[in-house]
Amino acid sequence: MSNQDRVWEGRVAFVTGAVTGIGLGVAQAFSDAGMRLALSYRNEEDRAHTESWFAERGREIPLFVKLDVTDRARFAEVAEQVMDHFGEVHVLVNNAGVSVFGPTDEASYDDFDWIMGVNFGGVVNGLVSFLPKIKASAGRRHVVNVASMAAFLPGPQAGIYTASKFAVRGLTESLRYNLAPHGIGCSLCCPALTRTNAWTSALKRPDSFGQSGFSPVEKSELEQFGTAFEEGMEPYEVGSKILRGMTEQRGLILTHPEHGPDFEEIHQTVMAALPDEEAPAGRLKIEQLRREAMRKAEEGISVRLQDLT
The missing domain is CATH 4.10.910 (30s ribosomal protein s13; domain 2)
Known part of the structure; x- marks a missing residue:
């Protein structure tokens, strides 16, 4: 970790979905920069593995809080719990999300409500619960909303997922202007293919959103799809790039270099669509x-x- 990133030493960060995947990579990178951590989780076994990572390195054990990011009342409790434990909170990383795919024209209300509720609603809940606490704290502060390259690149099987990430992008790009007068940085992070188990989201669908319009996906088909993630970037690298983007006060953090052709095509298409x-x-x-x-x-x-x- 560079000396430049040490500006975050002693800062308190709350990260959602932080015991696996990108969230864990963020937590590890933040810890390496000397930050103090509160981490949300859903699965006890994953929480235990994460706690072991910190213990083995002699680090301060994070404050672990069990949280469904769609639960507004619980989110508010967690914000108070973090403040009671640390006295301040300086960084919020809204990371938790679900990756579920299917033809948008076949989607049900439950499909929309579940995916949008987690991927966009979870970000909203994090902001409403934590921004007053961050504003009341002092020193270097930052908000990171983790979206996806889907915030720029739609796909035929990812309509609702894409809509949720476009929404996070629009919210974050506007929020940055609102937080600047408070001296609070704000970044949109759009990772691409990362070595995670995000593909298992479809197997964890809550019963309360059980009426899907998508055809059932065979586990073997999902597992085949999951092999693509084995080619992905390591979550710690994503976390390190998020940390560096925060340090450099960048509004947009892109972690993967392979999407240059996509952005060139987007630019050309948009410019060609402007009336002459x-x-x-x-x-x-x-x-x-x-x-x-x-x-x-x-x-x-x-x-x-x-x-x-």
């Missing part, structure tokens, strides 16, 4: 005011509605 005509002076003025307001917001100046007209 002159815009009237009035509209040009409004858009210039918007751009100036966004630049001011990035500098920490509060933007009001009257600044946009």
Whole structure:
């Protein structure tokens, strides 16, 4: 870990979905930077393995809190618990999510409610519960919302998943302007293929969202799909890149280099879709005011509605 990242030493971070996959990679990278940790989990065996990782290295054992990120009342309790334990909280990483796929035109209400409830609703619950605590704390502070490369790249089997990640992207990019005047950094992280067990999400569907419009997926088919994840980036590398992005105060953290062709195609498609005509002076003025307001917001100046007209 670089000396630059040591600016986070002693800072308190709360990470959701933090005992497996990317969440665990974030927790380990944060620990290496000297941060104190509160980690949410669902599975006791995974929690025990994570606790052992810290104990074997002589690190401070994190505060482990059992949490379903869709449970707003429990999320509020956890925020109080973290404050009671540490006295302050400086970093929030909303990471927990489910990866479930199927044709969007066949999706049921339960499909939408479950996936959006976890992937977007879980982020909302984290923000509502923890932002007042972070604002009340002092020093270097940051919020990271972990989305996915699906926040930019839709797919035929990932309509709801993509919608949830697009929503996290839009929320985070706007939130960054709101948090800047408080001296709080805010980053959107969009990882791509990572060595995790995210593909098992479909096997963990809650009974309360059991009425799926998707055809049942054979476990063997899921396991075959899961082999792709074996080619993925190590979660610790993703966690380290998130830490570095926080240190550098980057609004967007992209962890995987292989998507250059996708972004080039997106850029070309968007530019080609713009009408080739002159815009009237009035509209040009409004858009210039918007751009100036966004630049001011990035500098920490509060933007009001009257600044946009």
